[in-house]
Amino acid sequence: MTGKELLLRALADRGVQTIFGYTGGAIMPVFDQMDKLGHFKFIMSRHEQGAAFMAQGLSRASLSTANPQVGVCMATSGPGAMNLVTGIADAYMDSVPMVAVTGQVATGVIATDAFQESDVIGVMMPICKQTYMPLFVEEIEQTVHEAFYVATTGRGGPVVLDIPKDVQNVQVDKDYHFDTAAFRPALPGFYYHPTPAREPLQKAVELINRSERPVIFCGHGVISSNAGKLLQQFAEKVNIPVAFTLHGLSAMPLDHPLSLGMMGMHGTVEANRAIMEADLLISFGMRFDDRVTGKLSEYAQNADVIHVEIDPSEIGKNVQPTVAINADVYRTLHVLVSDPMLAGKPRRRWRQRIAEAREVMAADLRREIDKGVGDDGALLMKTIIDRLSKLTGGRDLIVSDVGQHQMMAARFYNYQTPNSWFASGGAGTMGCSLPMAIGVKLARPEERVWSINGDGGFQMNMQELGTIMEQGTDLKIMILNNGYLGMVRQWQTLFFDGRYAGTPMQSPDFGQVASAYGIPYRKVTELAEIEPAIQEAIDHPGAIMLEFVCDPSEVILPMIPAGGGFDDMIIKRPKAKKKKD
Template sequence: MTGKKLLLRALKDKGVKYVFGYTGGAIMPVFDEMDKLGGFNFVMSRHEQGAAFMSQGLSRASRSNKVPQIGVCMSTSGPGAMNLVTGVADAYMDSVPILAVTGQVATGVIATDAFQESDVVGVMMPISKQTYMPLDASDVESTVHEAIYVATTGRGGPVVLDIPKDVQNQQVPDEYRFDAESYRPALPGFFYHPTPAREPLQQAVDLINRSERPVMFCGHGVINSNAGKLLLQFAEKVNIPIASTMHGLSAIPADHPLHLGMMGMHGTVEANRAIMEADLLISFGMRFDDRVTGKLNEYAQNADVIHVEIDASEINKNVGTTVAINADVYRTLHVLAGDPMLTYKPRRRWLDKIEGYRQVMAEDLRQEIETGVGADGKLLMKAIVSRLSDLTEGKDLIVPDVGQHQMMASRFYNFQTENSWFSSGGAGTMGASLPMAIGVKLARPDERVWSISGDGGFQMNAQELGTIMEQQLDVKILILNNGYLGMVRQWQTLFFDGRYAGTPMQSPDFGLIAKAYGLPYRKVEKLEDVKPALQQAIDHQGAIVLEFICDPGEVILPMIPAGGGFDDMIVKHPGQEPAENAVEEGGQS
């Protein structure tokens, strides 16, 4: 047995079916062995960054499968490994388990600036849960098992395995034995608390029973632990409204009466104002990042905080906690929902007040979506997303890129399928959508997948159309083209006196690009053509590219300015007078 065979055997033992990547000199022995052995579906990306996002898509989407899979990406040393960095960092920020396997130069020339050498372990260490470089073939198999355990246990995240070329080819002694079934990694510094302690649970129940104006938070941890249905049962039992982080979207039906929508910088008025007036925040699986809280010294000053979080380092990091529950979200909800001491309260005054907040922008948004076009007659993104939601009944899998269209999709798609939203959040990586959608489709081949990008983000990884072509994948590709980097342009409109520095973008003929990859294409400029085009994509068996010409002046509101607090929330378009009720409730125009 050689190191390369042991690597592949370990991956098979852990149920790995797909490997995404790009070969090269330092990883060539593994690729050669993989081809000889068979048993893996190799998906060749057109750029290593694409391979990292494909592995993310597979990991994210398969969480709700009976047998979850971990996404595995492979690259050669030097530039190949460095091209994985953005995707690995993105997975780390969003707590997504992936395994990145990189080839390395032979041990004898490490640290000599050999051809295509780079310090993969050093570069990846701050942006992954763990990095490994086995220096002997007999260490390879156990290292793979440990790495996948670390990636998938507790708070998920990426792990990196950097294997020198001579170790890949090295033979292990005849007496070498490894029992995969009985192997348990010895990790004294790796702590994991899946079960909640009794005392903080009792304290939490007491706070919930006493509260008059509570709000629950649905974070990424709810998705990761498949706890959406439990969260909804718990919320209905105690009659408490739920606000979602961006990564918490699709854990529960978006149109449920208790759901307030997304909170934070581009969250709904009702979610943000409810948070500011709440007397209790119950947070499940989220980290109180700056896009959620705004100005920390003004955030929910009069509220107690119950924080349920698998990663102890996140508790009390940004927001002070009244009751800390360091445990798995699913197990915590299971215990809480069954607690006989919990009481149901009508909370009519509180829910009526929140309903008033829902109306602050409701009419403006309804008119925009119904009109469907901006002042210059070009399409509005929110109208396109809303019509997509209607046609699909909110049941499809949505993979947005990063930017203005991402916020439109998060706000105006009516999610009905649990774990159906896959987005780059913490890192906010443009170009993530197209390759991530490939991994999502492979994880859940029987469901319809939509990759939604702006003209800027699409061009960052447009080459992955080649992977879609080669693998014959049915991914519906929407390009919302407004000729600008839309989100940056919105900031320039609101905060930089309309100076559009570095945001106008000239794009190629996307129809010719689609044709080059053998994909059907349709350009949509009129509102009456939006639904027929989307229906065409639904009816078409295979990938298709739709380009929508959008209004560059469209903005996504509400918006809390960077560094601002919830009282600074912008609820009206520039030039419009603030609604009277918005002023009364403390909103700024």
């Protein structure tokens, strides 16, 4: 067998069924062999970045299915591999397991600046869990199996295999044999602690039982370990409210009585004020990043912290825990839920404080959503997302791009389905939604998937409409078009005296773009058209694009200014400012 055959055999052994990518000279032997085999479903992206986000979508959405898969993308050397960088860095920041296979120039010309040569290993090393370059054909199968182990063990993340072209074509010695079943990777220093230790668990239970104003934090680790139901059972048992990170959303129903909604920079008043006043924070699978904590020197000053996290490097990195539990979230919650010493308390005064905080913005938000239009009569994103949530019952899969609309979708869609919210968080990559939604749909073909975009992010990867057209992918595409880079415009409104430098955006006729790809399209400008348009998309058996003309002056509040603390939270809409020269 040749190197390319061994590579594909190993991928098949790891359960890979779908491969996303774009061919080229240095990876051509693998693509040729893949076509001969006919074993894999190949999805051709229109840009390598799209392939990386498609692989991400497949990995993330399939976590909660009976057949979890690791997304795999392929690209050629040089520019092909470099175009994967953003998607791989995004997966690394958001702890998404995936494997990228790149072709490399032949071993004899490596480091000679050969045509389409780039230092893939050097570039990728800081933005993924591990990089490999097998230089001998006998290394390929072991490398693939080790790559999948590293990508999926502990905290997930991307792994890169860079395979020289000549190694792909070399035949293995006839005595070569690799025992897949017996393979166990030897990785000194790669520690994994799935089961929580007894002593910190006992201390955690003591703190929980003693606390009067506790808050549970639900992070991405709850989603990654499929622990949403256990978290809900735990919260109900101890009668403690739950605040969600951006990536923790959809772990449990968002309208649960104990739900505080999203916390942090654009989180709810009730979540942020509860954190400010808490005496105990119980954190599951999150890393206390700056969008959650605000100014660290003022964060949780009067609270003990229980931090449950699979990655030991995250414990104490930003917030010093009182009790550190380096373990898998699912296993930790399983032990806690069954602990007879853990007790619930009424905490009536605490619940009353939270109820009061819920009302701070509730009436204003309801009036704004019901009004549905801004001062100039253009549609509000809040209203569009609210109507989408009601028409779908909060049960559909939502794949958001990055920007104002992302925060609107995080705040105003009532998530009911476990693992139904997908977005770029740590890297905040515009253009992620459309390709990621393709991967999500492939992972869960029986569920309805919405790709929600701003006019800016949509144009970064709208070429993937070609993939949707070719594959016949049933995606519901929404463009919330306010003619600006909306989130940056909001910052300019609040902190730059209304100088909208570099944010106004002229877009093409999205109707003609959709038509070019054979996708039905509807433009919505009136409040009364929102629900009929969404219902049309729901009823349509295939891809469809809806464009909503939105108010550029709309803001998403509350907002904690960058570098500010929770006491700096902005809850009132600023007065409109005129554009200055």
